[in-house]
Amino acid sequence: MKAIVLHRVGEPEDLHLEHVADPTPAHGEVIVRLRAAALNHRDLYICRGQYAGLRFPIIPGSDGVGEIASLGDGVENLKVGDQVIINPSINWGDNPRVQGPDFRILGLPDNGTLAQLVKVPAQNVLPRPAGLSDEEVAAIPLAGLTAYRAVVTRGELQAGETVLILGIGGGVATFALMIAQQLGARVLVTSGSEEKIARARSLGAKGGFNYKTTNWVKAVQDATDGQGPDLIIDGTGGQTFDIALDAARPGGRIVTYGSTTGVVPEVAVRRIFWKQLNIHGSTMGSPTDFRAMLSLFGEGKLRPIVDRVFPLVETGTALKHMDHAAQFGKIVLKID
Ligand SMILES: NC(=O)c1ccc[n+]([C@@H]2O[C@H](COP(=O)([O-])OP(=O)(O)OC[C@H]3O[C@@H](n4cnc5c(N)ncnc54)[C@H](OP(=O)(O)O)[C@@H]3O)[C@@H](O)[C@H]2O)c1
Structure with missing residues (x-):
């Protein structure tokens, strides 16, 4: 597959599209074929080495929408071709008040969504909201979840x-x-x-x-x-x-x-x-926060604000746009 791979600390212009091996799903995981992803400030921090737990090489990216391409053993209630949105909040844990010790955000340390394929736990994919474009759905996960928990659950x-x-x-x-x-x-x-x-x-x-x-x-x-x-x-x-x-x-x-x-x-x-x-x-959100947030979006409901859409190959340019605080809303990457 093609992916944006970060090999060392650098600047947005150091990010290039490369050929890498396709991911394979382990027990309880699925592979999603992505049609759009979105950027978060976190991706800029990771690129510049300003984020804890860096590892190289890494495919950044936390937001994604697409369809299930393959299933690992033990995955039930999902099938190849299902249209899904990804919850980037992985292993939140049992306590709704705070994430547990195994909590991770998709896109570091696990490879993320700036790629044609991404591997995620099956419980982190949900049906996409209806009536929104791929770009609008891709804009939702990390920012929508963080905003929901900050405003509703914590605020x-x-x-x-x-x-x-x-x-x-x-x-x-x-x-x-x-x-x-x-x-x-x-x-x-x-x-x-x-x-x-x-x-x-x-x-x-x-x-x-x-x-x-x-x-x-x-x-x-x-x-x-x-x-x-x-x-x-x-x-x-x-x-x-x-x-x-x-x-x-x-x-x-x-x-x-x-x-x-x-x-x-x-x-x-x-x-x-x-x-x-x-x-x-407030940080990210629990699975309950994610589902409650998602229910606000879709047909006849709220529409995410997409600032600009760049092709995946122009991720560096898109990150510079974010670095200059030039955006209003989400910067989205279209994936072929
Ligand atoms: N804890 C979490 O789970 C979590 C999740 C998501 C993001 N974050 C963090 O939250 C921050 C925002 O993330 P994001 O992805 O939404 O970033 P973003 O889209 O890049 O937005 C950053 C915004 O910060 C504003 N800003 C810059 N300097 C400011 C100042 N002096 N006073 C007021 N506003 C200022 C700018 O707003 P204007 O353009 O309107 O001036 C800019 O658009 C980042 O630090 C990110 O790492 C944390």
Whole structure:
């Protein structure tokens, strides 16, 4: 098969399409013939050697849609030709509150979806949602799952509450916007781009603030009667997480799921205890989260936001597009 293979730490332009051996399914596994995959910020970190547990060579990629090409021994209730979406959250474990010690994300250490074929445990494939294109379905898994758990399971967002989503152009952030809207919440966003703020407004956001050009904490306070939002969803981390503590409502919640801008240099914890803040970490999601998230998408329901579609051979260019935060929504790769 052909696949994007990473042989060493490098830059997106070092990623090339290569011929590699087809995977073979072990007991309880299936092979999926992929028609589309999608990128996540994780793929950029892996390419640059900024992700724990690196191994080479590795085929990155966590999101995929396609059809079952072959089955390993002991696989029941699936057949060759079934149209499936892949849940990249592997071996979550028995505890809904936290993943277990054997938890892995597809695309490292296991070979991922930037390939014509991928091997996954049978329990990680589900029927694809109806009424969506291959590209739309491929956009869903990792970002949709992360957003669902952050907003619903961990954030416990309620109808009528106000949620602030930081960096709305991001893949996870756009799913968080859709899911929060669906719940009946009032959504505010930040972005480094006026155009993306306008896009978010067109999708129902009630306010948007440019983190590059405005004092967004003040703008958020003004938009919430001086109180701050009930919930903040942050995948930015770094200094922005520290600033988010100022924006938070006393007694409010913050869910952190990522740190695109790096580590937090210093957090003044006084604001956490004085404002009685609830800070929740969130990573990926359980099988229950995945199924609940998936039920929101499909015919007559939510549609994922696909920013651009690149052929698999142009994965390097697509990753550079992500590196420049040029996207609004998901960057998808079409696989022949
Ligand atoms: N814990 C988990 O399970 C999990 C799962 C998925 C992702 N993540 C992490 O979450 C982060 C986002 O992932 P992604 O795939 O959605 O990334 P992405 O699509 O590349 O989005 C990153 C976004 O970050 C925003 N951003 C950059 N600097 C910012 C700042 N100073 N303030 C506010 N926003 C800023 C930009 O938004 P604008 O373009 O609007 O400015 C950019 O579009 C990554 O760090 C990723 O590793 C974690």
